[in-house]
Amino acid sequence: MSASGTTTGQVEHMLRQVTPGRYDAYEALLRALATPASGQVWMLLWHGQAGSPDAQYGNMEVGGHGYAPCVTSAQELSASGWNRSYEVVDGLEVARALYPDRHGLWLNPHAPGGGVGIPWLDLRRIVSGLDRQPAGPLRLSEPAIEIPQFYALLAQNAHRTPAVRALRRAWVQPALGAPYLAIGLDVYDTSPPAVDAVRAMMQQSVGAVPDGLPVSTVAMTDAHDPVALWLRANARPFYDREAHAPAPAQAPAGGYGYPPAGSRY
Template identity: 70%
Template sequence: MSAGESVDQLLRRVSPGAYDTFESYEALLQALAGSRLWMLLWNGQAGSPDAQYGNMEVAGYGYAPCATSAQELAASGWSRAHEVVGGRDIAAALFPDRWGIWLNPHAPGGGVGIPWLDLRRVAVGLDQLPAGPLSIGEPTLEIPQFYALLTQNAHLTPAVRSLRRAWVRPALGVPYLAIGLELYDSSPASVQTARRMMAQSVAAVPEGLPVSSVAMADDYDPVAMWLRRQSRPFFDRDAQPRAGYGAPGPQAGGFGYGYPRPF
């Protein structure tokens, strides 16, 4: 496929019944980030305080319907107002409320939905966050030296409250080990010391093994969500004073997640 393909051209590759590959879907997301969308307004006019996007629910998830061009808007027969918005801008506006967008719901086959997790990737940067759907599970790697060094360094880093781990397989790209970091606070000093701890610890990672950090307080990170539900800390500074693992406590902002990067 060429780098210049439009959203409408790429939609033909990922429409129901004509699905090509994850690469085609990634290309569609990339095109959306640099394109405009015609958002359908259920109430109000574009720019007015009472403007409200249309909404639809598919499989229990919310989506805001839109057209991908003026021609598609005309073909939809939409008779109410609309608002033209950049793809990255609408992604940033909708994903925090866990809303996706539905492209051309009037089209044959019903159009294509972009879930909120992928809108987050569009808003933050497709090269910063791994391609979903993600397969996440417990790591089975035998790397005791790394875990021992990481635990030792965590003991020496007061900002770190707990550490968790997961093995992540993106839809595209190489699998990697994710380390979930829970900090006591999100101050720049705490974040910096946690970064330094990771940088010191990855020296014990076997060559060729990608490692990435995950902020446990990130409510939008699917790896952090999995870690909170499915894992227990392998380092927990507060484990002795309390009755069990995983009790709620102060949460902190942090690094987000993505393809492994230098620490």
């Protein structure tokens, strides 16, 4: 397969723009990888041949996080000195395969500076839609803004919605874009009628939110959502049908679920 043309060139061009703190360039790289037929990568196979049942991606660990190494062109493959098999795959397909096991993707680890790592949370964003998930690393904390009327109305409406077990809250500051209030929904039932009832509960409550304050919801059952993961680990419910625990604990800020700030990606 040819390594020439705008396809691979675009990915490699975006890769060269990525430096620590350049989240805009990093997002552009993710978009290039997420575009079918234009985000191809050369996956290094530790075992087996391309297309064979025993084919197995390579594995590397950086900062305690697992990554599958790849290169971005046939030229980079040659420069890497890799002498085993490889497989040319769309970045979207690779993301689908890696993120459920919480493995990231590392581009051109042989390159000067060590290449660029894509954490599994961002592979999930590639699969789910980059515009549908906040750009990380995320800073999450207990909301400091005082909106007791909204919380009281939401808790009242939740109590009238049998599908709701508990509600949590977090203040989310993405790497790019405006911060927002996230409401974690812990529900007993995910049937269509229950989902409709929970949606109606939120619609009946958001009128008490001050103008200009973005509010989003997150399902607490999502085992791969970084906001849901943080909420489970750090935030007590402000509404709990069973335990009646209204006071949330103060939680530390941080780039939850991502490598330390000193890591390059």
